[in-house]
Amino acid sequence: MTIEATARAHPNMALVKYWGKRDEQLMLPSTGSLSMTLDEFPTTTTVRLRTDGGPDVLELNGVVAGGDAAARVTRFLDLVRERAGSEARAIVRSRNEVPTGAGLASSASGFAALATAASAVYELPQDTTSRSRLARRGSGSACRSIIDRMAVWHAGTDDESSYAERIDAPELAMVVVVLDSGRKKVSSREAMRLTAATSPFAAAWRESTARTLEDMLAACREGDVTRIGELAEVNALRMHAVIQSTSPSVRYLSGRSLDVFDGIESLRADGIGVWGTADAGPNVVAITRPADAAAVAEALTSHGEVRVVRPGPGARLLEDPADAV
């Protein structure tokens, strides 16, 4: 019996955003979404089964974690144990290689790595689709980080049908512009609830996103980078619009974020194919062609620290014991 496994996963950046759940228990999203898995900022996680009867322990970057983070991991492991018919508790050690201040969310890479390592030690099915479904239960967007390069998350109607899958797409690059590393004031989960409960535009957001996903899938199939960028930018700004329309209003973009969007627009006016997106925080990510990435990074560097990222690998087990956290 294996008692320890280590897995590595990377964050993903959505080009069609997931913002809203139809079932919070099963973590079913209200619409499908689409993202690029990044080749930077990995999370490496080792899960070790306890043989001494002690409780679950979560260690993040060498520090034992409590509170919400630990409770979320225990809830996730409870689901794993229920499926595996096991009572064994675990020690989870996780290391994020997000540079200090990158402000990139680590819940997607974190739960993708945890689902992969836990599936191995608890002897659950380890195929991509099963791990994607499982990772979804920890954090919705984590189901996409199981997949390499480009993934579509099928909204589905039940646990079985809601998972991410690889799609073909033209080669893209992204320039991450780091503006702020502070913890967000309102978590995505909380703000999604608030959106569903209070925004008069929530239904319009769901309907338009479902249509955008269809258009985005067609643009990916056709290899149309311009269309992909245009759709992604509009979808991101619509997400921020619906978020701002909550009561009380939540606003993740700052004045500096809007300055970056302006910078992107003026690069476009100069003939460079570049479009903006942003998740639930102020950092802006520019989407472009690999050949233009260096010029875009150079142009945006006055706004904040920039990092060029490319399509990266899906979550996978690391076999070398030296990789254990």
Ligand code: DP6
């Ligand atoms: C803005 O996946 O972090 O990044 O499912 O509640 O854990 P939970 O939320 P999470 O939300 C991600 C929101 C987003 C958009 C996206 O990645 O699609």
